[in-house]
Amino acid sequence: MVYGWRTGLALSMMVALGVVSVTAGCGLPLPAVERAESDGFAFPYPTEGRPERIAIDHNTFEAEHVGHTADGGQFFLTTPFEPAGRRFVALYLFDRVGRFVRAEIDPFDKDLYQRRLKNLGKVTFDRIVVEPFEVEKFGQTFGLVVDEPTASDEIWWVTAEPGDYMAFAEPWDLGTYDT
Template identity: 90%
Template sequence: MAIDHNTFEAEHVGHTADGGQFFLTTPFEPGGRSFVALYLFDRDGLFVKAEIDPFDKGLYQRRLKDLGKVTFDRIVVEPFEVERFSQTFGLVADEPTTSDEIWWVTAEPGDYMAFAEPWDLGEYDT
């Protein structure tokens, strides 16, 4: 699944100096807490790890700085999910339950980015 860099929810996606891929974002519980989430992937787009903490603007900026030299650009990564703070985080695949539904991959918690086929489009719905 592709995510194109933009000036909105995908402002901080791209590649690290070693070729790995990253997605730094701020998922949220609707009507509740916000978080800083850094998702790391290898150069093939396989999920490596997630660093998730309660939202703090300073922490967000430190996570970005700690990545070192980065290039903000398109990433191509696999869906994944992890549990933290009694929440499911990640790019979560939602399999259709009937033949007239489609596959979705949503950024969770908060369902703030929704991806559908074609997976290489790089765009999402909000």
């Protein structure tokens, strides 16, 4: 049987919630630090609380153009948008260990998007592990923005802005997101 990506994501989330529920009931502590890998580089980072790094798995949707450049850097080429309708081309670049380097953001143009992708040179589309960041341009906040909980029953989120079109939650090494 063929499942849609949303069905698969929903099933994965249900399984993950079930595992957390079972381990929480046993009184076993959840590990605060796990290992993440990106391009063969491994480093420990917290998987709970405020994220130092988040994983983004390559897919054929919002994360179609994430991966590594020939020099080992990481990239995320995307099209954020304002709810009112204005779209943008945003290329976010990170170093080998996921530290934010720079952003190239312009009003949306299909040809510009393709040029940005081509100008990256030889790339591999795969999982990236990068730090949250934010930059201001066109009167908007762009980036992978951390949303801190304001109440005890809320959780941490990292959202792709503007447009809140990708939302990441703990554990930060999962690599998947909500839309």
